[in-house]
Amino acid sequence: MRSGAYAASAFAAGLIFGLGLVISGMANPAKVLGFLDLYGRWDPTLLLVMVGAIAVGAIAFAVASRRSSTLLGTAMALPATRPIDRRLVLGSLAFGIGWGLAGFCPGPALVALGAGKLKALVFVATMVAGMLIFERLEQSRARTPSPAAAPRS
């Protein structure tokens, strides 16, 4: 029963997330680019979407951080604190370039895919390909011992 409730709450969260993206206009890449294009006629909408989302999110995460289990009784799986490293900064800078090129980030692209947009399908397919390339590179990185750890012969 618990796994049913667990899946149902995840589905509800996804549905409400998607409705939020549609209602806020963020599922529309043209509107996102209107925000990213500071030098044209700037549309501040995205900023207010984040204010609304963070206002609610801040309360939820403050509550979550004080709990060791969820309301369904499962374990909290919040990310462990990690240092700010080169991968984080370079990866995020790269993501911003892709975001600025098409106006799509992962969530809105999936919503546009659900709406039946062929261009969203192309974006999502290549995004998944990019993520698979990442997994391949991570695997080969894990297989190759670092020079310091390699046995000397």
Added chain:
Amino acid sequence: MSIDWPAFTPFSALTGGVLIGVAAAILVLLNGRIAGIAGIVGGLLRPAPREAGWRLAFLGGLIAAPLLCIAAGKPPTIVVEADYPTLVIAGLIVGLGTRYGAGCTSGHGVCGASRLSPRSIVATLAFMASGFATAFVVRHVVVS
């Protein structure tokens, strides 16, 4: 810079934003998970996918949202200006970048910022900065 007042939609922005916050709240309080779309998709692509159930349920809900809008007679407005070659390049970069950067607009920008995570705040500033720079180049340098 001038503000595009006719395009600015503050009421629907806040309404939609609050819904996104509620969705993140449900996922963290009931599932104990971060509502980061890149991480949720990426977790399914690992060599041995873990906990595929809730990830697929969340993504199913996300994709069902526009279908619900269409069924209710309010199809979402989605205008994609980018051409196909640009979408291919952008998709690849977003896929690689969000996995190396361990998050996207939702994971870092909404959830991470809500948790006041220093990593997420740095990541959000980085992708916003390169997003602004790229939009400037695409809209004012390449196409003029």
